Amino acid sequence: MVQVWNPNGKYRVVSTKPMPGTRWINLLIEQDCRVEICTRKKTILSVEDIIALIGDKCDGVIGQLTEDWGEALFSALSRAGGKAFSNMAVGYNNVDVNAANKYGVAVGNTPGVLTETTAELAASLSLSAARRIVEADEFMRAGLYDGWLPNLFVGNLLKGQTVGVIGAGRIGSAYARMMVEGFKMNLIYYDLYQATRLEKFVTAYAEFLKANGEQPVTWKRAASMDEVLREADVISLHPILDKTTYHLVNKERLAIMKKEAILVNCSRGPVIDEVALVEHLKQNPMFRVGLDVFEDEPYMKPGLADLKNAVVVPHIASASKWTREGMATLAALNVLGKIKGYPVWSDTNRIEPFLNENVPPPAASPSIVNSKALGLPVSRL
Numbered sequence: 001m002v003q004v005w006n007p008n009g010k011y012r013v014v015s016t017k018p019m020p021g022t023r024w025i026n027l028l029i030e031q032d033c034r035v036e037i038c039t040r041k042k043t044i045l046s047v048e049d050i051i052a053l054i055g056d057k058c059d060g061v062i063g064q065l066t067e068d069w070g071e072a073l074f075s076a077l078s079r080a081g082g083k084a085f086s087n088m089a090v091g092y093n094n095v096d097v098n099a100a101n102k103y104g105v106a107v108g109n110t111p112g113v114l115t116e117t118t119a120e121l122a123a124s125l126s127l128s129a130a131r132r133i134v135e136a137d138e139f140m141r142a143g144l145y146d147g148w149l150p151n152l153f154v155g156n157l158l159k160g161q162t163v164g165v166i167g168a169g170r171i172g173s174a175y176a177r178m179m180v181e182g183f184k185m186n187l188i189y190y191d192l193y194q195a196t197r198l199e200k201f202v203t204a205y206a207e208f209l210k211a212n213g214e215q216p217v218t219w220k221r222a223a224s225m226d227e228v229l230r231e232a233d234v235i236s237l238h239p240i241l242d243k244t245t246y247h248l249v250n251k252e253r254l255a256i257m258k259k260e261a262i263l264v265n266c267s268r269g270p271v272i273d274e275v276a277l278v279e280h281l282k283q284n285p286m287f288r289v290g291l292d293v294f295e296d297e298p299y300m301k302p303g304l305a306d307l308k309n310a311v312v313v314p315h316i317a318s319a320s321k322w323t324r325e326g327m328a329t330l331a332a333l334n335v336l337g338k339i340k341g342y343p344v345w346s347d348t349n350r351i352e353p354f355l356n357e358n359v360p361p362p363a364a365s366p367s368i369v370n371s372k373a374l375g376l377p378v379s380r381l
């Protein structure tokens, strides 16, 4: 149930799951690590399972967003001499960073490498919901198609409509760009910070359209999230999950959205009150959703699976080969960097140098979320 690479390596690094590609394994081996990969069939490992994997001596662990990284695991890792943990994910709401700080364990994540892949899935869900692709596919496979009809699977045109983005960070901004440029949608967004690059992009694209005699697109930074919900035709959620975003979309907020709006969630399930959503979908058959994430994964709230106005996929937004291999690389390098005493990379929005397979990666940890709390040095590269 454990696959071992380089058994005589000096540092013991455990991965709680097999991860795509081999570069991440090779990078660890080249730096004298013994790599142990848990190959158990059980999808979600318990805290006890992981404590057993950590054992008496472990220098670092690469883990998954399904695992509960809190006091119990960080104290076990620290007792085993461990200095680093990395999630193979950008989101780390499954990690109690304060507990990691208490034991001096560095916590890594994998930003940037999944931005475009995740935004592409959000765009796919937006289109699937707008054009009822899943319903139409099921209809075909059921042998129900007996000829073209004027009213068959009529959906929503995106061009000229308004796309709303809640959380215009890396992924939210990439999604906004795709929808504005790809479908000539107007943008309204809400974030705690101004998305300056995104605003500049939409302004430049509007000028391009105008110069070519086309209707220019527009953008607006909303003063409140409710403004986005009221005005947008398609709304995509991309904030982090924390106390401020838990059930951000609830019964009251669903009620202020347009009756024919589309809601997409590729962030974290608990950002939506899923029970309220099921009720809203039942009451408003023209309202559609595209969901990659769920409140109690791997489960869906009762009733959701029966609703034709919901498109549901199993948390696959970052699942392109390039991205998943890159995530594995960044997670391994986060752990390796701390073990080797390297500094942390200075700009987590610029991780490309770690992903070039033709040159050795920089001697740094690509992204450590508690680097300030632990007082870790920053790379000057």
Ligand SMILES: NC(=O)c1ccc[n+]([C@@H]2O[C@H](COP(=O)([O-])OP(=O)(O)OC[C@H]3O[C@@H](n4cnc5c(N)ncnc54)[C@H](O)[C@@H]3O)[C@@H](O)[C@H]2O)c1
Pocket (backbone or CB within 6 Å): 090, 091, 092, 111, 112, 114, 115, 118, 166, 167, 168, 169, 170, 171, 172, 190, 191, 192, 193, 238, 239, 240, 241, 244, 245, 266, 267, 268, 292, 293, 315, 316, 317, 318
């Ligand atoms: N479904 C998937 O497979 C998948 C893949 C990648 C990321 N994600 C999720 O997407 C999240 C965002 O990733 P990212 O790389 O774009 O992160 P990011 O930090 O670049 O963007 C998050 C944005 O949310 C904003 N934000 C925080 N609190 C907010 C609030 N209360 N209201 C509005 N905006 C708020 C932040 O200011 C920031 O701009 C991750 O934390 C993760 O949970 C999911």
Ligand SMILES: O=C(O)[C@H](O)CO
Pocket (backbone or CB within 6 Å): 065, 088, 089, 090, 091, 092, 114, 317, 318
């Ligand atoms: O946070 C993340 O990275 C995703 O949920 C998985 O890619």
